[in-house]
Amino acid sequence: MSELTRLSAAELSDLQVRGEVSAVEIARAHVDRIAATDAAVHAFLHVDTDGALAAAAAVDAARAAGEPLGPLAGVPVAVKDVLATRGLPTTCGSRILAGWVPPYDATVVVRLRAAGAVVLGKTNMDEFAMGSSTENSAYGPTGNPWDLSRVPGGSGGGSAAALAAFQAPLALGTDTGGSIRQPAAVTGTVGVKPTYGGVSRYGLVAFSSSLDQAGPCARTVLDAALLHGTIAGHDPRDSTSIDVGVPDVVAAARAGAQPDGVRGLRVGVVRELGGEGYQPGVQARFAETVALLEQRGAEVVEVSCPSFGYALPAYYLIAPSEASSNLARFDAMRYGLRVGDDGTRSAEEVMALTRGAGFGPEVKRRIMIGTYALSSGYYDAYYGQAQKVRTLIGRDVAAAFEQVDVLVSPTTPTTAFPIGERVDDPLAMYKADLCTIPANLAGIAAGSFPCGLADEDGLPVGFHVMAPALADDRLYRVGAAVEAALSQQWGGPLTGLVPDLEVGP
Amino acid sequence: MTAITPDEVAHLARLARLDLAPDELEHLAGQLDVILAAVAAVSDVAAADVPPTSHPLPLVNVTRPDVLAPSLTPAEALAMAPAAEDDRFRVPRILEEEA
Numbered sequence: 001m002s003e004l005t006r007l008s009a010a011e012l013s014d015l016q017v018r019g020e021v022s023a024v025e026i027a028r029a030h031v032d033r034i035a036a037t038d039a040a041v042h043a044f045l046h047v048d049t050d051g052a053l054a055a056a057a058a059v060d061a062a063r064a065a066g067e068p069l070g071p072l073a074g075v076p077v078a079v080k081d082v083l084a085t086r087g088l089p090t091t092c093g094s095r096i097l098a099g100w101v102p103p104y105d106a107t108v109v110v111r112l113r114a115a116g117a118v119v120l121g122k123t124n125m126d127e128f129a130m131g132s133s134t135e136n137s138a139y140g141p142t143g144n145p146w147d148l149s150r151v152p153g154g155s156g157g158g159s160a161a162a163l164a165a166f167q168a169p170l171a172l173g174t175d176t177g178g179s180i181r182q183p184a185a186v187t188g189t190v191g192v193k194p195t196y197g198g199v200s201r202y203g204l205v206a207f208s209s210s211l212d213q214a215g216p217c218a219r220t221v222l223d224a225a226l227l228h229g230t231i232a233g234h235d236p237r238d239s240t241s242i243d244v245g246v247p248d249v250v251a252a253a254r255a256g257a258q259p260d261g262v263r264g265l266r267v268g269v270v271r272e273l274g275g276e277g278y279q280p281g282v283q284a285r286f287a288e289t290v291a292l293l294e295q296r297g298a299e300v301v302e303v304s305c306p307s308f309g310y311a312l313p314a315y316y317l318i319a320p321s322e323a324s325s326n327l328a329r330f331d332a333m334r335y336g337l338r339v340g341d342d343g344t345r346s347a348e349e350v351m352a353l354t355r356g357a358g359f360g361p362e363v364k365r366r367i368m369i370g371t372y373a374l375s376s377g378y379y380d381a382y383y384g385q386a387q388k389v390r391t392l393i394g395r396d397v398a399a400a401f402e403q404v405d406v407l408v409s410p411t412t413p414t415t416a417f418p419i420g421e422r423v424d425d426p427l428a429m430y431k432a433d434l435c436t437i438p439a440n441l442a443g444i445a446a447g448s449f450p451c452g453l454a455d456e457d458g459l460p461v462g463f464h465v466m467a468p469a470l471a472d473d474r475l476y477r478v479g480a481a482v483e484a485a486l487s488q489q490w491g492g493p494l495t496g497l498v499p500d501l502e503v504g505p
Numbered sequence: 506m507t508a509i510t511p512d513e514v515a516h517l518a519r520l521a522r523l524d525l526a527p528d529e530l531e532h533l534a535g536q537l538d539v540i541l542a543a544v545a546a547v548s549d550v551a552a553a554d555v556p557p558t559s560h561p562l563p564l565v566n567v568t569r570p571d572v573l574a575p576s577l578t579p580a581e582a583l584a585m586a587p588a589a590e591d592d593r594f595r596v597p598r599i600l601e602e603e604a
Binding site: 100101102103104196197210236239240242307310313314316317324328331332333334335336337338341343345346347348349350351352353355356357359364365367368369371372375381382384385386387388389390391392394426427441442443444469 | 514517518519520521522523524525526529533536537539540541543544545546547548549550552555556557558559560561562564566567569577581582584585586587588594596597598599600601
């Protein structure tokens with residue numbers, strides 16, 4: 001493997017600034033790495049070798065011409081397949097969008113390209129981002145680079161696996177109930193769900209509009225901050241985009257790594273997110289990380305959020321309800337699959353046939369749950385009640401942030417589970433998002449940071465940090481403190497311990 | 506919560522415009538039962554005086570000045586259509602034969 005693929009985005013940027021390596025060499029190293037490993041990992045649904053090399057060559061030319069370039073210029077990035085990319089297939093992991101090539105870029109992709117980042121391709125995901133294991137992709141599962149027989153989490157398992165397999169130093173994800181953070185946790189990588197409205201959703205194929213948020217995935221905290229800073233900020237094309245300045249997440253990542261980076265920070269351990277049902281190795285690494293923050297001067301207290309226990313049921317009503325409405329756009333009329341248009345069938349019949357053939361089991365389940373929850377006679381008992389729970393969770397969070405600056409918990413109750421274990425047991429699968437869902441319901445910022453390997457299985461554990469809306473910088477401050485302390489033990493990022501992947505010919 | 510019958514599942518599938526095979530309906534009926542029983546817990550906590558939250562931020566209507574801006578050409582918009590004709594999306598009939 002080329003050493004270039006082991007480096008962080010920040011290091012790759014420095015090397016280019018110093019003229020020691022070109023963007024084309026960096027792109028070539030990553031494209032080669034994907035070619036050598038992706039038969040085993042299957043992180044990518046589409047690799048754009050020509051486009052990546054052309055974009056890299058343009059960066060090299062701009063640098064040679066003395067043009068001002070930002071920190072992501074010439075740095076490769078993988079893009080989750082739920083984000084529209086002009087001229088590149090965008091399938092959302094679904095058969096219904098097989099071969100769809102969007103005529104426009106998502107705003108986050110526009111901003112990446114403008115920053116000179118090199119788009120490598122599109123990453124695998126649970127169909128329409130519905131799932132916690134990437135097994136719901138119509139194009140087959142992705143392996144976790146720590147153990148290819150296990151899931152890389154989901155829905156953004158492809159983006160997380162691409163990082164852990166050293167196929168890309170950066171990736172974009174989206175997070176509706178944990179789809180950035182839970183894959184980050186189980187692959188030993190960093191993933192941040194920004195404040196709702198902090199990053200544009202324009203060109204993000206909608207699953208649950210009041211919860212969806214795009215965000216950065218990386219192997220280091222600083223890299224995640226650099227990506228966050230590049231994609232965040234107001235977008236007039238997204239009516240829910242917040243029109244205020246983005247907190248300086250890069251400065252926070254640098255400050256947090258200093259020995260006194262979290263001195264005086266008030267850290268609240270959420271009582272309801274731990275205990276029974278949590279794997280011993282997850283609890284052990286979490287407790288050690290809390291102690292470590294305390295050693296660096298943070299003030300740790302226990303905080304109660306009594307309504308969090310109802311977040312999971314509320315989410316599995318709200319998200320499917322919004323999904324059943326959002327996915328009505330896949331009607332076989334303007335784009336995507338069309339089945340049974342034989343001149344005798346009506347539009348309605350063609351629509352039902354197409355959706356029956358084009359959607360996979362989990363998407364069908366959620367559309368059905370949402371249809372049920374929104375139907376007359378059940379609306380008040382299900383959707384209406386879930387919206388009230390959402391209010392209670394918002395109140396819990398507001399009360400907690402009067403006492404502390406950040407809230408912490410494990411990111412997910414267990415380490416990566418074996419492929420196939422939960423695929424036909426929806427409730428067991430849904431529990432993977434137990435700790436991550438409250439942040440989506442409340443619209444606050446949250447991130448997952450690697451905090452070690454569980455003793456019983458040697459697999460990565462994630463440390464989950466939540467911060468108030470628009471205080472995304474606090475995530476990076478805490479994440480960088482954890483990383484600075486633990487990387488001394490690990491000899492670098494946790495992903496340095498990923499076993500060598502068997503590389504094909 | 507009462508059990509959901511395959512007939513009720515079939516009705517939901519029609520509402521959702523999903524053509525499902527009989528074995529899919531039966532399998533889904535069992536799973537929906539389990540899921541809906543689990544999520545019904547939301548009824549336990551939130552009292553009548555709790556207002557609903559539909560969105561994490563207060564939503565305001567967003568408009569822009571009514572001026573021409575670049576948009577997709579007809580060719581771009583139709584490029585990925587399942588069927589197109591005369592610069593339009595071609596769709597199956599939308600009225601019943603007898604209508």
